Amino acid sequence: MTRTQKTVFILVAIIAVILGLTVQRVLSMRSGSDPAALVDAGVIMLPQSRAVPALKMIDQGGEPVALDQLKDKWTLVFFGYTYCPDICPATLAQLRQIKASLSAAEAGRLRVVLVSVDPDRDTPQQLKQYLAYFDKDFVGLRGAVEDIQTLSKALSIPYIPADTRKPGYTVDHSGNLAIIGPDGRQHGFIRAPLNVQKLSARLPVLLTR
Template identity: 40%
Template sequence: MTSLRLRCSSLLLAGLLGLPSVAAALDRTQLLDEANLLLLPRARPLPAVELVDQHGEAYRTDALDGRWHLMFVGFTFCPDICPTTLSELRRLLAGLPAPIREQIQVTLVSVDPRRDSPERLKTYLGYYRAGFEGVTGELAELKRLTQALGLPFTPADGATGDYSVAHSANVALVDPTGRLVGHLRAPLAIDALQTVLPEVIED
């Protein structure tokens, strides 16, 4: 009896809202799940953070260039997560329609400023030949940004030699106005993302 009431309620709701729109919402939810893409209920503005880019130029999060950003936290000495993620992001961009691809900037936020100079970031990202951007800066600024992005890391304070930095493997999706919209969760589902990301950007 209870299941019958629930079914009747669902049918009534579908009738009130319009069955096509309900089906479309369900399809979109399924696509997002398959893409491992989590969209926030409400976009969150990023704090004004001052960093430096791979060209040695000042970089401010409150002065983004009007493009969508895929922001990833890591460091150039990372042995596995970073090169894998950057390679996957390159493949993701390569499979998107050109008008969509041109609206997206991939940015590596290096949380190893001791070793990752602008020059090293430029050389490292150049290997990917995908127009990736790199930024770094003072640890205090990096912490503010990564916390706002929901991409935590553990600073390697006092570490010397061949050390590692623990960091999130997710990728933050930031809209052209500098607001955090969601996360591409690891492992990246490239094929599904190539389907759903254009819909999110054009929505």
């Protein structure tokens, strides 16, 4: 092989690699699986998944739920409460919008869970009535304050327990969501405030993993 032929061969190989990477990049962006696009939508995936504490809470139907058994679907966990004046109703309304934008199959792979940070006032009946305003399939959970704190620390979504002696008290909490995978482990976060348009475009990719 002459020097000219070698040069041509090397150039062709380089061009093939560049074209391959370009095509892969375009296909990735079209499918929405580009990691940068997920970050742009507020989705942060952990480099390694985390175990969810083996806690038991009560859902809005009064039934016990083992948190480490939230499997078979992708679960978005939001810490909030029914007497919240702003963040909670806005977030739940946005989650309803996002879910409505999904196909029936995609929506069937998604679970939304509200963990109450106000168990004193958020009885199962109160949770059931409140969540019904947004989506009948949204799950509400309540438990002991100690368990709620354990869970929030494990998922890295902080809140500050309120002084329940004060009338009309409010609870300081994060608007971020934890992402639990079908394996029952935490895989990431969704940052607040939610971007409905971008999340509606990116979540289907996550739900097919």
